Amino acid sequence: MTWLLRRLVQALFIVLAMTIIVFVGVNVIGDPVDVLIPPDADQAERARAMVALGLDKPLWEQYLRFLLGVLQGDLGRSFVYNEPALQLIGSRLPATMELAVTAVLLSIVVGIPLGMFAGLKPDSWLARAIMAGSILGFSLPTFWVGLMLIMVFAVQLGWLPSTGRGETAALFGVQWSFLTRDGLAHMILPALNLALGNIALVLRLTRAGVREHLQLEYVKFARAKGLSPARVLFVHVMKNIMIPIVTVIGLEFGSVIAFAVVTETVFAWPGMGKLIIDSINVLDRPVIVAYLMVIVFLFVAINLLVDLLYTVLDPRVRLETRE
Amino acid sequence: MSATVPLKEETPFRRFVWEFSSSSLAVAGFLTAVVITLMALLAPILAPQNPYDLVHLDIMDGRLPPGSESMSGMTFWLGTDDQGRDMLSGIMYGLRISLGVGVGSAVIAGLIGSALGLIAAYLGGKTETAIMRLVDLQLSFPSILVALMILAFLGKGVMNVMLALVIVEWARYARTARSAALVERRREYMEAAACLALPRWRLLFRHLLPNCLPPLIVIGTIQIARAITLEATLSFLGLGVPITEPSLGLLIANGYQYMLSGKYWISFYPGIALLVTIVAINLMGDQLRDVLNPRLQK
Numbered sequence: 001m002t003w004l005l006r007r008l009v010q011a012l013f014i015v016l017a018m019t020i021i022v023f024v025g026v027n028v029i030g031d032p033v034d035v036l037i038p039p040d041a042d043q044a045e046r047a048r049a050m051v052a053l054g055l056d057k058p059l060w061e062q063y064l065r066f067l068l069g070v071l072q073g074d075l076g077r078s079f080v081y082n083e084p085a086l087q088l089i090g091s092r093l094p095a096t097m098e099l100a101v102t103a104v105l106l107s108i109v110v111g112i113p114l115g116m117f118a119g120l121k122p123d124s125w126l127a128r129a130i131m132a133g134s135i136l137g138f139s140l141p142t143f144w145v146g147l148m149l150i151m152v153f154a155v156q157l158g159w160l161p162s163t164g165r166g167e168t169a170a171l172f173g174v175q176w177s178f179l180t181r182d183g184l185a186h187m188i189l190p191a192l193n194l195a196l197g198n199i200a201l202v203l204r205l206t207r208a209g210v211r212e213h214l215q216l217e218y219v220k221f222a223r224a225k226g227l228s229p230a231r232v233l234f235v236h237v238m239k240n241i242m243i244p245i246v247t248v249i250g251l252e253f254g255s256v257i258a259f260a261v262v263t264e265t266v267f268a269w270p271g272m273g274k275l276i277i278d279s280i281n282v283l284d285r286p287v288i289v290a291y292l293m294v295i296v297f298l299f300v301a302i303n304l305l306v307d308l309l310y311t312v313l314d315p316r317v318r319l320e321t322r323e
Numbered sequence: 324m325s326a327t328v329p330l331k332e333e334t335p336f337r338r339f340v341w342e343f344s345s346s347s348l349a350v351a352g353f354l355t356a357v358v359i360t361l362m363a364l365l366a367p368i369l370a371p372q373n374p375y376d377l378v379h380l381d382i383m384d385g386r387l388p389p390g391s392e393s394m395s396g397m398t399f400w401l402g403t404d405d406q407g408r409d410m411l412s413g414i415m416y417g418l419r420i421s422l423g424v425g426v427g428s429a430v431i432a433g434l435i436g437s438a439l440g441l442i443a444a445y446l447g448g449k450t451e452t453a454i455m456r457l458v459d460l461q462l463s464f465p466s467i468l469v470a471l472m473i474l475a476f477l478g479k480g481v482m483n484v485m486l487a488l489v490i491v492e493w494a495r496y497a498r499t500a501r502s503a504a505l506v507e508r509r510r511e512y513m514e515a516a517a518c519l520a521l522p523r524w525r526l527l528f529r530h531l532l533p534n535c536l537p538p539l540i541v542i543g544t545i546q547i548a549r550a551i552t553l554e555a556t557l558s559f560l561g562l563g564v565p566i567t568e569p570s571l572g573l574l575i576a577n578g579y580q581y582m583l584s585g586k587y588w589i590s591f592y593p594g595i596a597l598l599v600t601i602v603a604i605n606l607m608g609d610q611l612r613d614v615l616n617p618r619l620q621k
Contacts, residue, residue: 139602258465303463
């Protein structure tokens with residue numbers, strides 16, 4: 001329990017540090033006066049606006065007000081949409097989440113079988129092709145792969161739509177694309193684009209795990225007991241190689257959400273990634289700040305969850321932390 | 324490939340060249356990188372057109388497919404963009420920006436990160452903890468997010484992109500430099516140097532640093548490719564370089580709107596240039612890793 005407590009305090013500290021960085025970034029490096037007050041305002045108007053916005057107060061007081069706002073979920077109103085910034089992010093969150101979750105599922109469903117094959121038959125030409133492909137999956141820029149997917153599947157072949165979420169249906173009061181045929185068709189290309197790097201990662205981890213574990217004593221023993229090769233692979237080996245894979249997938253979920261910024265822009269997917277790019281381009285500061293706070297919070301939460309999951313999955317870690 | 328073993332006296336550099344060229348893919352990557360670098364450096368001489376001199380541009384030449392002839396009889400081998408710019412010239416000038424930003428930021432980040440990593444390993448204690456905590460924190464956030472945050476604060480611009488890339492990249496160098504230095508600082512030559520009562524900076528940078536260089540060179544090569552990719556991504560998103568200094572990423576973004584109407588070449592060829600650059604550097608990096616990593620040597 002002290003371990004959990006320590007991790008929680010650590011997480012809180014990181015979030016607090018990020019509020020300082022974001023606050024300094026927005027209010028000290030960038031000058032909010034220039035953005036919030038029209039340039040043709042005279043001195044008296046400027047002074048009045050600064051008092052109204054609290055910009056005449058010392059910095060630490062401004063920061064405390066900002067922190068109080070964060071705690072109350074009040075991060076200001078968007079200049080463009082005239083909505084509370086946090087609410088705006090919240091309304092775009094489901095689109096990003098369904099894309100990210102689909103991408104992670106894709107990386108598991110595609111990456112693990114391919115990796116197992118490459119690990120079992122490392123010298124076959126297909127395994128070599130898979131490994132060569134995985135290098136491309138790592139090194140190609142996401143946005144460029146997205147453009148190529150659009151060019152081939154949407155423009156040349158005309159098989160799949162390339163922009164937007166398509167038709168959505170409501171579930172728990174939120175609109176989702178994965179519930180309709182049209183929505184699913186719209187999701188294929190962006191989800192694949194977002195998943196590509198992770199497919200390569202999961203594939204390589206699985207391959208390395210399979211190759212390593214097939215040499216170990218417990219596999220020889222299981223075989224000697226006369227278990228079928230399928231059972232040895234899918235039950236005995238899988239259980240052991242899943243530990244690093246689950247950890248990496250969990251940790252990568254955060255970067256999938258971050259990279260959704262790129263994919264959403266390429267495919268005009270109306271999630272929070274597209275929102276932040278649009279907001280940066282029109283200098284909609286409250287939305288930028290709200291996005292950064294939300295994403296930092298998500299990251300810290302994900303890291304914490306993965307740590308917990310790790311201890312549940314691997315008894316060895318549990319024992320070590322108890323000591 | 325194994326025709327002539329060099330008969331001259333074997334120096335470390337010759338051995339390095341020999342081992343590096345044992346992979347034909349890596350040699351191909353190296354040659355491609357040389358050609359690309361030359362194209363970027365010599366763009367003002369080699370390019371058929373100065374794409375940013377408005378005198379040479381004719382709006383009537385806009386969006387011509389590859390192989391078309393201009394109003395003045397010049398052939399656009401890779402077509403033109405919406406302003407009537409020759410794409411081939413645009414790509415050569417774009418490479419200057421992409422490579423300049425990528426290599427520049429990787430070198431600066433390398434200097435800062437390696438120095439901090441060495442200092443962390445050499446001094447240890449609180450300094451080490453502070454530096455490495457910062458590295459861990461930085462690496463737990465994806466690079467694109469950190470860069471996005473910095474550019475959201477600073478706005479676009481070549482210098483701002485470089486700064487963002489340096490901030491994103493330094494941590495990897497620091498981690499590599501520290502782990503290399505932790506091993507090296509226990510070696511006898513370091514003890515000998517310390518016995519000579521040499522000044523600390525001399526121990527660090529003349530004795531420790533040169534012996535930590537191999538892994539740093541490997542990381543540096545790969546970081547250049549990563550920096551070029553990240554810069555292209557940021558510019559594609561409209562957060563990177565300004566429109567007056569278009570890198571490959573910005574060229575791709577400019578052509579994006581025309582792609583859906585079948586005018587593929589405005590985005591496609593800059594994309595190919597970007598791809599070839601990244602793959603060439605990665606091929607070199609892979610081979611460097613094999614050659615410079617003593618653990619893998621037979």
